Amino acid sequence: QKEVEQNSGPLSVPEGAIASLNCTYSDRGSQSFFWYRQYSGKSPELIMFIYSNGDKEDGRFTAQLNKASQYVSLLIRDSQPSDSATYLCASRWGYKLSFGAGTTVTVRA
Amino acid sequence: ETGVTQSPTHLIKTRGQQVTLRCSSQSGHNTVSWYQQALGQGPQFIFQYYREEENGRGNFPPRFSGLQFPNYSSELNVNALELDDSALYLCASSFGGSAQETQYFGPGTRLLVL
Numbered sequence: 001q002k003e004v005e006q007n008s009g010p011l012s013v014p015e016g017a018i019a020s021l022n023c024t025y026s027d028r029g030s031q032s033f034f035w036y037r038q039y040s041g042k043s044p045e046l047i048m049f050i051y052s053n054g055d056k057e058d059g060r061f062t063a064q065l066n067k068a069s070q071y072v073s074l075l076i077r078d079s080q081p082s083d084s085a086t087y088l089c090a091s092r093w094g095y096k097l098s099f100g101a102g103t104t105v106t107v108r109a
Numbered sequence: 110e111t112g113v114t115q116s117p118t119h120l121i122k123t124r125g126q127q128v129t130l131r132c133s134s135q136s137g138h139n140t141v142s143w144y145q146q147a148l149g150q151g152p153q154f155i156f157q158y159y160r161e162e163e164n165g166r167g168n169f170p171p172r173f174s175g176l177q178f179p180n181y182s183s184e185l186n187v188n189a190l191e192l193d194d195s196a197l198y199l200c201a202s203s204f205g206g207s208a209q210e211t212q213y214f215g216p217g218t219r220l221l222v223l
Contacts, residue, residue, distance in 0.1 A: 004151070034211070043214040043216050044152065044199070044214050045111075045214070046211060046212075046214075049211055088151050088152070090151075092210070095159070095205075096157070096165055097144075097201075099151030101151045102150075
């Protein structure tokens, strides 16, 4: 079983819509969770992190964490063509970040 | 821009050779982690250095080794290169020891092994 699993893509959404990305993790000891955005040929860029149950909002992005269900999600509101990228979910236990394989999002103009 | 730099940006080696990749951490950070990202996959944790000591290691063989220097910059060394070592190598810097430790990635080094 992979430590972090993400819903398989690609995900195509029209401009202005909400993109919803999901992630599950296997290690109940995971302490914090991260969403990174990676454009093609570039390195991952941190969007936001969350470590408490509930929602965390930052601009057009909302992360949700449910530790009982071992589930993390990311909502992108008012999606823009510049949001087209691969989104990586990661969990941290101690020193180690474990990443999912990523979900590729395409925003159609 | 994260302030994390890596060199070189691209590298081509042949099987059996050795390679050294370099990383300078963001100002104020004392921890460097290295990852390997194969095409279409998420980054895989290689190891982490905290205050010049290896702090943890992923499932990589001993031919992957590293160093961290007093200025917190770091090197990743790979011996006896194999074709499967072809990947994007990422370093990430952070301020270790905090519960909300957040890692910021450099631009990566793309390694091709022929």
